[in-house]
Amino acid sequence: MSRAPRRPSLVRRLVWLAAGWSVAALLVTGVLLTTAFHQASLRRFDLGLADLNQGLLSGSMVSADGQVQAPQLTDSRALRAYSGRYWQIAEHAPGGRMRVLVRSRSLFDQDLAITREALTQVAATPGAPASYDVIGPLSQPLRAMAMQVTLPGRRAPVIMMAAEDRSPIDRESERFAFLTAAALVILGAGILAAVMIQVRVGLRPLFDLRREISEVRKGKTERVAGTYPVELEPLATELNALVTHNQEVVERQRTHVGNLAHALKTPLSVMLTEASQRPGPLSEVVTHQAELMRGQVDHHLRRARAAARSQSLGERTLVDPVLDELASTLERIFLPKAVEIDWRAPEDLCFRGERQDLLELAGNVIENAGQWCKGKVRVTAASVDGERFTLRVEDDGPGLPPERRGEVLKRGARLDESAPGSGLGLAIVDELARAYGGALALSDSPMGGLRVELTLPRAES
Amino acid sequence: MRILLVEDDPDLSRQLKQALSDAGYAVDHAADGEEAHYLGDAEPYDAIVLDLGLPKMDGATVLEKWRRDNVGTPVLILTARGAWSDKVAGFDAGADDYLTKPFHTEELLARLRALLRRSAGHASPNLEIGALRLDPRAARASIDGEPLRLTSLEYRLLHYLMMHEGRVISRTELVEHLYDQDFDRDSNTIEVFIGRLRKKIGPDRIETARGLGYRLVALPGEVAAS
Numbered sequence: 001m002s003r004a005p006r007r008p009s010l011v012r013r014l015v016w017l018a019a020g021w022s023v024a025a026l027l028v029t030g031v032l033l034t035t036a037f038h039q040a041s042l043r044r045f046d047l048g049l050a051d052l053n054q055g056l057l058s059g060s061m062v063s064a065d066g067q068v069q070a071p072q073l074t075d076s077r078a079l080r081a082y083s084g085r086y087w088q089i090a091e092h093a094p095g096g097r098m099r100v101l102v103r104s105r106s107l108f109d110q111d112l113a114i115t116r117e118a119l120t121q122v123a124a125t126p127g128a129p130a131s132y133d134v135i136g137p138l139s140q141p142l143r144a145m146a147m148q149v150t151l152p153g154r155r156a157p158v159i160m161m162a163a164e165d166r167s168p169i170d171r172e173s174e175r176f177a178f179l180t181a182a183a184l185v186i187l188g189a190g191i192l193a194a195v196m197i198q199v200r201v202g203l204r205p206l207f208d209l210r211r212e213i214s215e216v217r218k219g220k221t222e223r224v225a226g227t228y229p230v231e232l233e234p235l236a237t238e239l240n241a242l243v244t245h246n247q248e249v250v251e252r253q254r255t256h257v258g259n260l261a262h263a264l265k266t267p268l269s270v271m272l273t274e275a276s277q278r279p280g281p282l283s284e285v286v287t288h289q290a291e292l293m294r295g296q297v298d299h300h301l302r303r304a305r306a307a308a309r310s311q312s313l314g315e316r317t318l319v320d321p322v323l324d325e326l327a328s329t330l331e332r333i334f335l336p337k338a339v340e341i342d343w344r345a346p347e348d349l350c351f352r353g354e355r356q357d358l359l360e361l362a363g364n365v366i367e368n369a370g371q372w373c374k375g376k377v378r379v380t381a382a383s384v385d386g387e388r389f390t391l392r393v394e395d396d397g398p399g400l401p402p403e404r405r406g407e408v409l410k411r412g413a414r415l416d417e418s419a420p421g422s423g424l425g426l427a428i429v430d431e432l433a434r435a436y437g438g439a440l441a442l443s444d445s446p447m448g449g450l451r452v453e454l455t456l457p458r459a460e461s
Numbered sequence: 462m463r464i465l466l467v468e469d470d471p472d473l474s475r476q477l478k479q480a481l482s483d484a485g486y487a488v489d490h491a492a493d494g495e496e497a498h499y500l501g502d503a504e505p506y507d508a509i510v511l512d513l514g515l516p517k518m519d520g521a522t523v524l525e526k527w528r529r530d531n532v533g534t535p536v537l538i539l540t541a542r543g544a545w546s547d548k549v550a551g552f553d554a555g556a557d558d559y560l561t562k563p564f565h566t567e568e569l570l571a572r573l574r575a576l577l578r579r580s581a582g583h584a585s586p587n588l589e590i591g592a593l594r595l596d597p598r599a600a601r602a603s604i605d606g607e608p609l610r611l612t613s614l615e616y617r618l619l620h621y622l623m624m625h626e627g628r629v630i631s632r633t634e635l636v637e638h639l640y641d642q643d644f645d646r647d648s649n650t651i652e653v654f655i656g657r658l659r660k661k662i663g664p665d666r667i668e669t670a671r672g673l674g675y676r677l678v679a680l681p682g683e684v685a686a687s
Contacts, residue, residue: 258542262514265541266470268563273476276566294563298543324657326545327612329552333559335600336575340613344653356546363545 010206011199018195026184026191034177041169042143046131049145052162053129056087060102060160062153070102078104082137084165088112091158092123098159110137112161114146122148122159133166140165205232216243218352220460222316254356257304264297302428316459317355319345319381319389326363327379334370341366345381349389352459353436361429365393365452368425372397372449388438389458394445405442426452462577463487465509467497467523468539469516477510480566481573494518501527506534508576510569513540513551521554528555528608533599535576539569555608557599588623591683593662595623609661614639618654622667622677631674651675 052075059071068089077085088103088111098119100111118132129147136142144163151158205228212224216239223243224236271290275283327341351358362379369377373395383389400408409430429452430440438456445451464486468474474490481488489504491497494515501509501523513520524536535557540547543561551559557579558572580598588595595602602609602619611619621638622630632651639654655675659667668676 258544262541265562266473270470270472270476272563273473273480273566277476277480290563324612325549325553325610328610329545329549331613332552332557333548335557335579338613342614343612356544359545359549363548 010203014199014203015192015195018199019192022188022191022195026188030177030180030184033180034173037176037180038173041172045143045164045166045169046145049131049143049162049164050129052085052087052164053145053147053160056089056160056162057147057149060089060151060158062151064153066154068101068151068154068158078106080106081108082106082140084136084140086112086136086142086161086163088161088163089158090114090161091156092119096120101158107137112136112142112144112163114144114159114161118144118146119159122146126150126157134163136163136165141167141170205229209236213239218459220316253304257301261297261301265294268294268297302431315352315354317351317353317358319349319351319358319391320347322351322355322358322362323379323381326359326366330363330366330370333367337370337375339370339373339375339377341370341377341379343379343381345379346383349381349383350459351389352457357432357436358456361432361454361456362391362393364425364429365391365454369393369395369397369450369452376447378445378447383458384455385458386460387458388455391454391456392451393454394447394451395449396445396447397449399444399449400442408442409440429454462507463489463505464573465489465491465497465500465504465506465534467491467494467510467515467520468512469493469514470512476566477569480570481510484570486573492516494520494523498523498526501532501534502530508573508580509534509536510573511536511538511556513538513542513547521550524551524554524556529606531606533596535580535599537569537572537576539564553608553610588620590623590626590677591666591679593623593666593679595620604662611661615654615658615661619658619662619677622675626677626679629670629674629676635674 056071061069061071063069070089075085077083078087083106086104086107088100088107090098090100093099096116096119098114103112113134113136115132115134118130121130122128126148129145131143131145134142134144142163143166144161146159146161148157148159208226209224209228209232212221212226215221216224223240226236227233228236268290271286275286275290323343323345327343331339331341366377366379374397376396378392378394380392380394381389382392408426426440426442433440433454433456436457438454441453441455443451443453462485464481466474466477466481466488468477468490469492471492474492478488478490489500489506491500494517496517497511497515497520498518500506511520511524515523520538520540524538527534527536536555537558537560538551538556539560539562540551541562548559558576560569560572586597588597592605593602594604594606597620600613600616602611602616618635618639621635635651639650655667655669663680665680666677668678670676
């Protein structure tokens with residue numbers, strides 16, 4: 001399986017940019033600091049060597065037979081064997097070599113070596129010192145300084161050489177480099193953390209906006225209400241305009257569909273009435289076909305409503321007033337039968353969806369109960385959790401045997417073919433409830449009749 | 462029996478007029494909202510069949526105007542709009558019954574007969590307490606002339622309280638008159654219904670006598686007026 005490509009992230013982009021720049025700057029700083037320190041140490045070290053060379057130069061004598069006399073230097077380190085501080089006076093030998101004339105006691109029985117380059121250099125520029133690195137006795141890393149001079153009383157020039165163990169300044173430099181690196185790493189981590197915080201805090205309005213949009217979608221709020229920085233304000237305004245536009249489109253669609261239904265239904269009424277007044281085979285056909293057309297109109301009306309609904313955002317409807325309206329309306333519809341509808345609902349319970357749809361859902365279920373009851377219908381709404389609530393409708397009618405419950409929910413089925421009204425009843429409700437991600441369940445009611453329980457999405461109040 | 466038929470479609474009007482005449486009613490016909498409003502106000506009809514989609518003034522507005530003018534004639538609404546929101550709006554406007562197009566003529570006639578029978582039923586006097594008015598014949602209540610939307614249980618409770626105006630009525634007594642004895646009664650039922658009534662008629666019209674029960678009263682300003 002191939003890994004999904006990582007999607008671009010604003011946070012990542014901002015953090016990477018800032019981090020990349022900071023790390024590069026810190027690296028350069030570290031290298032510069034370390035180099036500068038190292039150079040400074042070496043210069044100071046070389047000053048010491050130059051001093052020694054100077055002492056060597058001023059203390060050396062040439063005897064009458066041309067022998068170089070060692071100067072009387074008091075530096076104890078130059079006396080102790082292999083102390084790490086050495087000097088030597090040599091002269092050029094044929095073949096680019098050198099011959100040692102005098103050396104410090106600290107060198108004991110060893111010669112102080114010179115690199116070929118340094119030897120060439122001192123020969124080329126008499127009087128100017130040349131520094132070089134060399135391995136001394138006991139494998140000591142030495143830094144040496146050589147200078148070619150001509151001593152009075154001696155024709156052949158001599159090479160003054162001073163050397164000292166450089167490991168202390170190497171250690172110093174390493175220590176400095178380590179401390180610098182540690183300090184810069186800590187600084188870098190701090191900068192990175194600050195960048196992350198800055199990006200998070202800076203982008204917080206964006207996250208807020210995302211949360212608000214999600215709440216609009218979930219139906220918790222109807223529009224994006226928060227105040228946003230000038231960069232985001234137009235986006236929030238556009239989003240609100242979009243939500244409003246959406247609601248207008250839904251409304252317009254619904255109006256069109258209603259108009260179409262109205263336009264079709266009156267001619268259908270005329271056909272039905274005309275047919276019923278002139279009985280005969282033709283009238284039967286017309287009546288049957290008109291009924292089919294009515295079913296089609298109703299079906300497509302509902303589909304158009306459902307399509308309009310799936311686009312609508314942020315709708316929420318209080319359950320309490322809807323049940324109140326339906327109860328009084330249905331009691332009027334069933335007035336000859338004196339149906340009593342007793343309903344209960346928490347006052348703050350909200351349906352996540354449109355008022356029209358809750359009216360359809362509850363209206364059809366309660367109407368069905370009203371048709372079958374002996375006189376009493378009980379409606380109870382109760383929340384299940386933060387996301388759902390149930391609407392339970394019970395009646396005291398004959399009920400429905402379990403084996404017939406399945407067929408009630410088949411679309412187009414009608415339990416009571418002779419009952420007035422649109423009558424598709426529970427099948428519509430089942431379809432609509434599913435469209436809302438809800439469910440419809442049938443069971444027996446303790447009141448004797450059928451119990452219809454709808455589970456529907458709840459909006460937090 | 463005299464019926465006002467309000468319908469703008471000429472074919473449907475002709476058919477319905479014919480069917481109603483055949484059934485023995487005297488029928489007047491109005492083809493637009495303004496004419497209907499005038500006729501309904503002026504003539505003593507026994508019932509009105511009203512289409513909602515009308516030219517000049519829509520049916521719901523006509524109905525609301527009649528009810529505001531205290532025209533109590535039973536009205537059967539005839540409409541293509543069968544959604545529950547439309548039905549609720551129709552009954553809120555003051556309709557007595559509602560028939561969705563397309564319909565069978567027999568069904569219309571049956572509904573009309575039931576409507577006429579109901580309105581001809583036992584007449585009992587209207588109850589009036591301040592701005593609150595209850596018409597037992599139509600099972601309607603209104604406040605300041607605005608119709609109240611009540612369920613039958615709320616209506617029954619209000620009726621009982623109004624019949625015993627000024628008297629404190631205990632919860633037990635109210636429950637007994639609200640429900641048949643075979644129905645389960647939980648203790649806070651009455652509070653629920655008193656709460657809903659207060660929302661609809663105003664909180665001060667029903668007083669709570671702590672530990673005793675409830676009492677319906679007129680508001681202070683209204684006592685002097687009546």
